[in-house]
Amino acid sequence: MKIVIAGAGSVGRSISRELISHGHRVALIDRSPEAMRIASVPEADWHLADAGDIDVLTEAGVGDCDVMVAATGDDKTNLVVSLLSKTEFGVPRVVARINNPKNEWLFDEAWGVDVSVSTPRIMTSLVEEAVSVGSLVPVFSFHQSGALMHELTLPDDSPVIGELVSEIPLPPHTVLAAILREYRPINPDGDERFERGDELIFLTAKEGEGTLGEIPLIFSPEDDAPAPEELDELL
Structure with a gap:
């Protein structure tokens, strides 16, 4: 599969390494020069740009990708990326990261999100499970x-x-x-x-x-x- 990931922070890079190890093709997008740690995932296709820009998404190949992952540290950006991916490019599967649990109600089909992942919620569940x-x-x-x-x-x-x-x-x-x-x-x-x-x-x-x-x-x-x-x- 071809997967495009918006957000090349620690989360995005970790996801990329896992997906590449499973034989998938991955493109990473991030607007921060500090995030361009290309040597950490040399097999990925890197893009230093704003993932909220349609032209950037086009260049990254979102139009023919199988999955879009909005994994930035900003919920507003993840929502915009999800909506553009679904409405403008018709991506079959859009996965979005939720940073603030208070925003969970926004991450639904209306914003193009097929699967939402709340990092704080998962961490809370793991802690509760442990005790x-x-x-x-x-x-x-x-x-x-x-x-x-x-x-x-x-x-x-x-x-x-x-x-x-x-x-x-x-x-x-x-x-x-x-x-x-x-x-x-x-x-x-x-x-x-x-x-x-x-x-x-x-x-x-x-x-x-x-x-x-x-x-x-x-x-x-x-x-x-x-x-x-x-x-x-x-x-």
Whole structure:
């Protein structure tokens, strides 16, 4: 694939190296001379210019690229790049970086964004995941579908330890996507049993968000699951 990345800072360069190592062609755009560390990603096609300029995007080959990544440190620039890429060049896939969580509501299809990635939100989720046991931790939201990904580490006293995965009912619109055990992903098929310390990855449709508290993996049978209005405090 051909990928154009706006923003040649540490994030843009890291993405570029990964993509190039996977066999993709990458072009980098940045208006800052300090960002032109060409030796760090010599295989990329570098452009010292403003990614918000249509002529610059044309020169970088956005018109025939498969993916546009707006990865600058400025949300306004990322929105402009996303909108131009989608409306002027018809890029099939536009991925945009969100620097300020308060701006998340802007990064949608109206601005040409197919997938938004909030760096602060991801960091928060990773921190919560590292310290939370027995609590649902929001990890990721899928922009197009609105589906949500949550993680739960089973506490030692979970009532489902030793039980078959197939015997534990889940609320509507929610599936157990994977079990992480000793750093290995495990397919949660019907013959698998829950073990202490399992990290569970759930996928939930947007309409099922209010029933997440009904997952019978956190609470003992005698406990009362939280009401939907209490779920926000849990998360």
